Amino acid sequence: MKIRIKFQKQGALKFIGHLDVMRYFQKMNRRAKLDVRYTEGFSPHQEMSLANPLSLGMTSSSEYADIEFLSWPSRQELIDRLNAVNVPELWVLDARMLPEKAKNAMSITVAADYTLKFREGYKPEDIDAWYEKFFEYTAQPEIIVTKQTKTNSVEVDLKAQIHELERRGNDLFMKIDTGSHSNLKPELLLSSFYASMGQEFNELMFEMNRDELYGEEDGKLKALLDYGYDF
Amino acid sequence: MRKPALSDEILLSVEKPARYIGGEYNSYNKNPDDYPVKVAFCFPDVYEIGTANLGMQIIYEQFNRRDDAMCDRVYSPWFDLDKIMREKDIPLFAVESQRPVKDFDFLLITLSYEMCYTNVLQVLDLSKIPLHAVDRTEEHPIVIGGGACAYNPEPIADFFDVFYMGESETQYDHMVEVYKDCLEKKLSRKEILEQLAEIPGLYVPQFYEVTYHEDGTLKSFEPVNPHAKARIRKEACREMTPDLPYSIHPIVPYDRGMMDRVTMEAMRGCIRGCRFCQAGMIYRPTRNRDCEYVKKSIIEMLESTGYDEVSISSLSTSDYTDFKEVMDFLIPYCSERKINIGVPSLRIDAFSLELMGKIQEVNKSSLTFAPEAGSQRLRNIINKGLTEEEILNGAKQAFEGGWNKVKLYFMLGQPFETEDDVKAIPILADKIARVYYETVPKEQRHGKCQIQSSTSFFVPKPFTPFQWAPMCDAETFSRKAYLVKDTMREQLNRKSLSYHYHEEKQTELEGVFARGDRKLCAAIEEAYKRGCIYDAWGEYMKFDIWMQVFEEMGITLEFYNYRERSVDELLPWDFIDIGVTKNYLKREWERARQGIVTPNCREKCSGCGAAVFGGGICRENKN
Ligand code: B12
Ligand code: SF4
Numbered sequence: 001m002k003i004r005i006k007f008q009k010q011g012a013l014k015f016i017g018h019l020d021v022m023r024y025f026q027k028m029n030r031r032a033k034l035d036v037r038y039t040e041g042f043s044p045h046q047e048m049s050l051a052n053p054l055s056l057g058m059t060s061s062s063e064y065a066d067i068e069f070l071s072w073p074s075r076q077e078l079i080d081r082l083n084a085v086n087v088p089e090l091w092v093l094d095a096r097m098l099p100e101k102a103k104n105a106m107s108i109t110v111a112a113d114y115t116l117k118f119r120e121g122y123k124p125e126d127i128d129a130w131y132e133k134f135f136e137y138t139a140q141p142e143i144i145v146t147k148q149t150k151t152n153s154v155e156v157d158l159k160a161q162i163h164e165l166e167r168r169g170n171d172l173f174m175k176i177d178t179g180s181h182s183n184l185k186p187e188l189l190l191s192s193f194y195a196s197m198g199q200e201f202n203e204l205m206f207e208m209n210r211d212e213l214y215g216e217e218d219g220k221l222k223a224l225l226d227y228g229y230d231f
Numbered sequence: 232m233r234k235p236a237l238s239d240e241i242l243l244s245v246e247k248p249a250r251y252i253g254g255e256y257n258s259y260n261k262n263p264d265d266y267p268v269k270v271a272f273c274f275p276d277v278y279e280i281g282t283a284n285l286g287m288q289i290i291y292e293q294f295n296r297r298d299d300a301m302c303d304r305v306y307s308p309w310f311d312l313d314k315i316m317r318e319k320d321i322p323l324f325a326v327e328s329q330r331p332v333k334d335f336d337f338l339l340i341t342l343s344y345e346m347c348y349t350n351v352l353q354v355l356d357l358s359k360i361p362l363h364a365v366d367r368t369e370e371h372p373i374v375i376g377g378g379a380c381a382y383n384p385e386p387i388a389d390f391f392d393v394f395y396m397g398e399s400e401t402q403y404d405h406m407v408e409v410y411k412d413c414l415e416k417k418l419s420r421k422e423i424l425e426q427l428a429e430i431p432g433l434y435v436p437q438f439y440e441v442t443y444h445e446d447g448t449l450k451s452f453e454p455v456n457p458h459a460k461a462r463i464r465k466e467a468c469r470e471m472t473p474d475l476p477y478s479i480h481p482i483v484p485y486d487r488g489m490m491d492r493v494t495m496e497a498m499r500g501c502i503r504g505c506r507f508c509q510a511g512m513i514y515r516p517t518r519n520r521d522c523e524y525v526k527k528s529i530i531e532m533l534e535s536t537g538y539d540e541v542s543i544s545s546l547s548t549s550d551y552t553d554f555k556e557v558m559d560f561l562i563p564y565c566s567e568r569k570i571n572i573g574v575p576s577l578r579i580d581a582f583s584l585e586l587m588g589k590i591q592e593v594n595k596s597s598l599t600f601a602p603e604a605g606s607q608r609l610r611n612i613i614n615k616g617l618t619e620e621e622i623l624n625g626a627k628q629a630f631e632g633g634w635n636k637v638k639l640y641f642m643l644g645q646p647f648e649t650e651d652d653v654k655a656i657p658i659l660a661d662k663i664a665r666v667y668y669e670t671v672p673k674e675q676r677h678g679k680c681q682i683q684s685s686t687s688f689f690v691p692k693p694f695t696p697f698q699w700a701p702m703c704d705a706e707t708f709s710r711k712a713y714l715v716k717d718t719m720r721e722q723l724n725r726k727s728l729s730y731h732y733h734e735e736k737q738t739e740l741e742g743v744f745a746r747g748d749r750k751l752c753a754a755i756e757e758a759y760k761r762g763c764i765y766d767a768w769g770e771y772m773k774f775d776i777w778m779q780v781f782e783e784m785g786i787t788l789e790f791y792n793y794r795e796r797s798v799d800e801l802l803p804w805d806f807i808d809i810g811v812t813k814n815y816l817k818r819e820w821e822r823a824r825q826g827i828v829t830p831n832c833r834e835k836c837s838g839c840g841a842a843v844f845g846g847g848i849c850r851e852n853k854n
Contacts, residue, residue, distance in 0.1 A: 012235065012253075013252075013254075015242055015248040015249050016485045017249075020249065020485045020486055023487070026537070027483060027536065028256075028537060029537070030534075030537035030538075030539065031535065031536070038569055044569050057242075203243075204240050204243070
């Protein structure tokens with residue numbers, strides 16, 4: 001059976017790449033002596049996949065791994081056994097059993113929440129004015145940017161990829177498209193905003209955290225964890 | 232939470248930031264504030280290489296299992312970070328605590344390879360520790376060197392307060408006690424060094440005076456401090472008992488590193504006595520780890536890390552007495568859990584082929600032989616007790632067992648090598664290919680067999696019977712390599728043969744450092760100041776700068792590399808006693824000249840001197 005595991009990626013582990021997280025998980029599963037299913041063939045490996053890769057340098061409070069098990073303990077025991085052999089920065093937060101034919105996290109993801117905090121030393125002097133300008137920019141009916149691909153350039157409307165933007169205290173909250181179908185990176189929106197002012201956006205300006213990943217069901221966003229059930 | 236030494240800005244701008252963040256699974260993460268004795272352990276190369284080092288893992292465990300000490304790790308920052316740290320004046324730090332190296336009591340540096348010497352200076356420099364031991368004060372850590380290259384510490388003697396000769400297991404605990412006592416008594420740095428100099432195996436270079444003859448050879452080497460010993464006997468464990476520290480819960484780096492596996496050192500030392508091999512002499516006597524301990528530890532290492540590969544390591548694993556028993560246990564255990572087993576340094580015989588057949592199952596990768604020399608004559612000279620018959624027989628069995636790829640390792644430039652010996656390399660490769668075509672019927676072949684030969688250039692090392700031998704110059708090396716190449720083209724099965732050889736420039740430097748004296752300290756410092764680091768990384772080695780510095784300082788390759796040393800010459804490392812005596816080495820040098828093979832320790836003891844350590848194979852022989 002496939003179990004979806006929710007974990008965080010915090011602290012210095014934001015510098016660990018996607019593939020290394022994958023390898024870390026495989027080792028952690030072994031340490032926890034979990035009964036993971038292996039692929040057949042000459043060099044068997046664990047049947048598992050991670051949700052959308054996180055950019056290097058970004059933290060997250062909800063990453064997902066889908067893992068196939070041959071047998072499994074209860075939800076709480078699974079979480080406890082993993083965390084007993086885990087580092088705090090990658091703490092396992094929750095787990096759900098997925099229905100038989102569930103698609104993997106990577107393929108169903110359509111949107112994500114992000115919280116962007118101004119990094120120390122990068123906070124604008126007049127933060128109210130900054131937000132005012134930013135929301136003025138994002139209030140336009142469309143935000144067209146040209147994306148350069150290998151062969152040609154395509155025009156994208158960023159506005160259509162935004163679900164929600166909100167100032168929360170001094171932080172900027174975004175709910176935006178994420179996934180293979182339509183993908184908006186927070187940096188892209190910000191750099192187009194800065195470009196509109198004739199300035200260059202410095203990616204170090206914000207500390208970014210991914211708060212949640214969603215799929216879509218009946219026209220509504222649904223957190224990835226909610227696709228499964230307790231066990 | 233610990234405070235990171237580097238800002239996010241910096242970490243995001245360098246290649247592989249994971250090298251600098253520490254916090255790996257199974258790391259101790261002890262807070263320096265809570266321990267009276269703080270040790271920073273450095274591998275002077277980039278993180279991925281350093282984390283693979285077993286000696287470091289053992290020592291890390293040894294300090295951290297104490298209640299009064301903590302040990303953190305330090306690696307060489309890569310070029311990109313090195314530059315930033317200099318520009319922004321950021322001191323080098325240990326990865327777990329992220330504290331500056333300068334705040335530790337000890338900085339231990341493991342010297343596993345000569346080409347890391349400029350990286351040692353990089354580490355000291357970035358740590359803001361004066362390069363010269365005599366310039367350091369009570370504020371600075373005590374810098375200790377150890378590992379394989381410490382057996383000739385002279386080329387880097389100025390930069391170290393202390394060298395530890397031999398295996399860390401025996402004296403480090405004692406050293407911590409002595410040090411704590413010194414702190415209590417509020418001794419000065421010099422007094423502390425004097426106390427350390429009294430500990431067996433510890434050498435404090437600044438307490439010795441060196442004089443030279445006019446021709447540059449050593450005239451005298453004398454202690455000038457009453458606490459310093461005239462001779463330093465290497466430290467060795469009598470037996471590899473289970474109570475010794477070992478890294479049973481090894482650190483699991485986030486990246487793949489050099490070694491994505493656990494390593495069990497099953498045996499220390501080697502019974503073989505190849506005359507070119509330094510490790511074979513300095514790690515004498517051969518000592519086994521207990522079979523039950525090895526089995527139990529491997530399981531615990533696998534379980535505590537989650538690795539899916541285990542490697543059984545030693546200089547010659549086929550000679551490990553309980554090898555069969557360990558493998559009989561390990562093969563079913565690992566196959567059930569989909570764990571790979573790696574056994575480097577096996578001799579090719581019926582048993583090892585059967586074994587490799589089991590552990591490699593379907594995919595038979597290549598088979599490795601290390602004849603080291605192409606002709607039987609030269610193999611006798613170097614005491615490589617491997618006959619052509621054994622090689623061809625091994626190959627035959629391997630081909631019958633389904634292998635069709637063979638890798639052969641040779642060395643060029645060994646003493647007394649003639650043109651015929653060089654040509655014998657491709658001829659041997661061809662003979663192996665012939666065996667393939669004779670053994671395997673056409674319909675069972677999957678294409679051609681592949682016989683890959685590679686050669687490295689021989690560098691004479693201290694404490695080997697070849698320590699007196701002349702080393703070839705770069706031109707001679709190239710000529711020999713070309714001779715192999717050309718002769719290979721003339722062989723019947725040339726289409727099944729291939730050949731690689733290693734760069735000779737690096738080898739010349741390695742030669743100078745390996746048998747160098749204290750006069751080299753100034754040259755190494757100067758080369759470092761002109762930008763030489765990461766010399767072990769071929770593409771970054773600045774050979775021209777080195778040669779220029781050597782020229783300016785009157786250091787010649789003729790003196791250090793090319794000349795044959797007289798057996799009466801006082802050698803820079805003669806004050807070190809590795810157990811194996813100079814007389815034995817002389818005898819072996821003479822036997823090499825005559826092409827006489829010396830039996831291995833298990834066949835017959837040759838009285839090399841290592842019996843003074845009272846254990847291992849020498850004691851077995853007495854029983
Ligand atoms: C595994 C291994 C590797 C691995 C891992 C290397 C690593 N980073 O550890 C890999 C494959 C990467 C490797 C690469 C190379 N290796 Co290698 N390797 C070995 C091997 C087989 C085992 C080493 C080991 O684990 N020994 C066991 C441990 C416990 O011993 P130890 O490290 O010496 O540590 C003990 C003591 O020396 C002491 N000690 C060690 N450090 C310190 C430091 C201090 C301060 C103190 C006090 C004490 C101390 O205490 C330890 C515990 O007793 C040895 C052969 C052997 N069996 O020793 C060759 C060996 C060390 N390698 C050797 C060589 C030449 C190389 C390469 C240069 C090959 C090449 N041409 O590229 C590279 C160098 C890469 C590098 N920068 O290190 C030579 C070194 C000879 C020399 N000094 O000239 C050896 C001895 C093999 C040989 N027979 O020639 N190697
Ligand atoms: S004393 Fe004899 S058995 Fe011991 S290491 Fe030397 S030669 Fe081998």
